[in-house]
Amino acid sequence: MDSVEAKGTQDGTGESTVTVLVAAGANLGIAVAKAAGGMISGSSAMLSEAAHSVADTVTELLLLTALKRSARPADPEHPLGYGQERYVWALLASVATFVGGAVFSVYDGVHTLTHGEDPGDPLVSYVILAVAFLLEGYSLRTGLRQARGEAARLHRPLRHYLRWTSDTTVKAVVMEDSAALVGLVLAAGGLLGGQLTGSGAWDGTAAVLIGLLLVYVAWVLGRSNAQLLIGRALPPDVREAVRARLSAVPQVAEVLELVTLVQGPGEVLIAAKVDFRDLATAAEIEWACEEAERDLRARFPAVRRVFLDPTPGRGQRAP
Numbered sequence: 035m036d037s038v039e040a041k042g043t044q045d046g047t048g049e050s051t052v053t054v055l056v057a058a059g060a061n062l063g064i065a066v067a068k069a070a071g072g073m074i075s076g077s078s079a080m081l082s083e084a085a086h087s088v089a090d091t092v093t094e095l096l097l098l099t100a101l102k103r104s105a106r107p108a109d110p111e112h113p114l115g116y117g118q119e120r121y122v123w124a125l126l127a128s129v130a131t132f133v134g135g136a137v138f139s140v141y142d143g144v145h146t147l148t149h150g151e152d153p154g155d156p157l158v159s160y161v162i163l164a165v166a167f168l169l170e171g172y173s174l175r176t177g178l179r180q181a182r183g184e185a186a187r188l189h190r191p192l193r194h195y196l197r198w199t200s201d202t203t204v205k206a207v208v209m210e211d212s213a214a215l216v217g218l219v220l221a222a223g224g225l226l227g228g229q230l231t232g233s234g235a236w237d238g239t240a241a242v243l244i245g246l247l248l249v250y251v252a253w254v255l256g257r258s259n260a261q262l263l264i265g266r267a268l269p270p271d272v273r274e275a276v277r278a279r280l281s282a283v284p285q286v287a288e289v290l291e292l293v294t295l296v297q298g299p300g301e302v303l304i305a306a307k308v309d310f311r312d313l314a315t316a317a318e319i320e321w322a323c324e325e326a327e328r329d330l331r332a333r334f335p336a337v338r339r340v341f342l343d344p345t346p347g348r349g350q351r352a353p
Contacts, residue, residue, distance in 0.1 A: 050101055050180070050201060050203045050204055051098065051101050052176070053176050053177050053180050053203070053204060053207050054094050054097045054098055054101065054203060054207060055094075055098070056172070056173050056176045057090070057094050057173045057176070057177065057207045057210070057211060058091055058094030058095065058098070060169040060170060060172065060173040061087045061088075061090040061091040061094060061173075061214075062087075062091045063169065064087045064165075064166045064169055064170065064214075065084055065087035065088045065090075065091055067162045067165065067166065068080055068081075068083045068084035068087055068162060068166065069081070069084040070158075070162070071084075071158050071159040071161075071162040071163075072084050072159070074158050074159070077156065077159055077221070077224070077225055077228075077237050078142045078143055078145070078146040078224075078234070078237050078238055078240075078241040079143075079220065079221040079224035079225065079237045079238075079240035079241045079244065080159050080162075080163075080221055080225070081142055081241075082135075082138065082139035082142055082143065082217075082221070082240075082241040082244045082245065083163075083166075083217055083218065083221045083244065085134060085135050085138040085139055085142075086135045086139065086213075086214065086217055086244060086248060087166075087214070088134055088135070089130055089131050089133075089134030089135030089136075089248070090131070090135070090210050090214065092127075092130045092134055093127040093128075093130050093131055093206065093210060094127075094207075096123050096124070096126050096127040096130060097123065097124060097127055097203050097206060097207075099123050100119070100120040100121075100122070100123030100124050100127075100203065101120065101203060103116060103119050103120070103123065104116050104117050104118075104119045104120035104123075104298060114297060114303070114339070115297065115298070115301070116298075117297045117298020117299070117301045118262070118263060118297055118298060120202070120203070120298060120299070121202065121259040121260075121262045121263045122259075122263065124202045124203065124206060124255070124259045125256060125259040125260060125263065127206060127255070128206075128251075128252045128253075128255040128256035128259060129252070129256065131210065131248055131251060131252040131255070132248065132249060132252035132253075132256075135244075135245070135248040135252075136245045136246070136248035136249045136252060137245070138245070139241050139242070139244045139245030139248060140241075140242055140245030140246070140249075141245075142238075142241050143238045143239065143240070143241030143242035143243075143244075143245060144238070144242060145238075146234050146235075146237055146238030146241060147234075147235060147238035147239065147242070156225045156226075156228070156229055159221075159225055160222065160225065163218050163221060163222050163225075166214075166218055167215065167218050170211055170214045170215050170218065171215065173207070173211050174207075174208065174211035174212060174214075174215065176207075177204055177207040177208040177211060178192075178208060180204055181195060181196060181199075181204050181205075181208055184199070184201075184204075196208060196209075198269070199299075200262060200266075200296050200298065200299050200300075201299040201300075202255065202258055202259055202262065203299075205255070205258065206255050209251050209254065209255060210251060213247050213248065213250075213251045216247060217244045217247060217248075220240045220243050220244050220247075221240055221244065223236070223240055224236045224237040224238075224239065224240025224241065225237065225240075227240075262296060265295055265296075266295075266296050267293070267294045267295065267296070268294040268296070268302065272294075272334075273292060273294055275333075276292065276294060276304060276330065276334070277289050277292050279326070279329055279330055279333055280292070280306060280308065280326055280330075280342075282329075283322050283325055283326045283329070284322070285310050285311050285314040285318050285319060285322035286308055286309070286310060286311070286322065286326070287309045287310060287311045287312075287347060288308075288309040288347060289306055289307075289308055289309075290306075290307040290308065290309055290345055290347070290348070291306060291307040291345075292304075292305075292306045293305045293306065297338070300335075300336045301336060301338050302334065302336045302337050302338060303337075303338065303339045303340075303341075304330060304337055304339070304340045304341070305340075305341040305342075305343070306341075306342055306343065307343045307345040308342050308343065308344060308345060309344075309345055309346065309347035309348075310322065310344055319344060323342045326340065326342060327340040327342075
């Protein structure tokens with residue numbers, strides 16, 4: 035996670051929901067059109083693209099579930115809230131991309147390469163690919179607009195934001211729509227190669243490449259969500275900034291141990307063992323803790339919870 039979240043964003047759930055709905059609507063319509071085009075033309079690449087769009091549609095539905103369930107407030111059974119549940123559903127979405135899109139595409143492509151196919155009329159497929167490109171481009175534009183807005187507000191490059199953001203919903207939409215545009219180009223190349231040469235090998239190769247592209251997308255998204263589920267800390271530079279803020283409190287002698295944890299988009303927990311100055315009274319220590327929490331929340335609005343543990347310094351500890 036970057037200081038993107040540490041510097042604080044509003045949850046952004048509403049904007050993320052719009053982004054996902056646009057992507058889901060586009061993918062559902064495209065999936066039906068691609069499947070029809072694939073059956074008419076007999077193209078493996080088109081059928082692979084149809085599987086790709088179906089997988090993307092399932093992914094968007096899982097992401098919508100993630101947005102809804104992770105927005106629930108904390109309760110006695112879950113005192114730290116439900117923010118990390120977003121990553122459970124997002125991880126399932128990456129699995130859906132792999133199983134629903136990648137496996138089918140690679141299988142269909144290999145089958146075409148080994149058994150051959152009779153290329154049909156590609157005209158319908160070309161029209162469908164062109165329309166799909168426009169729809170996917172619009173969906174990608176929506177996702178990029180949200181990502182660029184967040185990156186600009188936080189003074190971070192877009193690529194850096196997409197790599198480290200804990201809002202994996204937007205990251206998934208951008209990556210999947212980008213992969214969809216590349217897949218459409220590959221499918222068109224396979225159709226054109228088969229049309230010019232009369233060989234189905236071009237189409238089969240395009241289908242395999244689409245499948246491998248989906249394997250990469252599923253792996254990147256799965257890894258990001260797994261890291262956040264396990265528990266990812268703030269990056270080193272932000273951790274040092276937090277440590278510096280705590281050390282600047284007058285009654286603090288030393289920050290002995292610092293733990294930071296990303297709990298969800300725009301939601302960070304900070305816990306620390308702190309050696310307070312020996313001459314500080316109990317009341318001063320209490321107010322120092324309050325001051326430290328206020329300062330951290332002001333500097334890093336994403337910080338939701340701060341726990342400070344008064345601890346003897348290293349030289350004061352009993353053997």
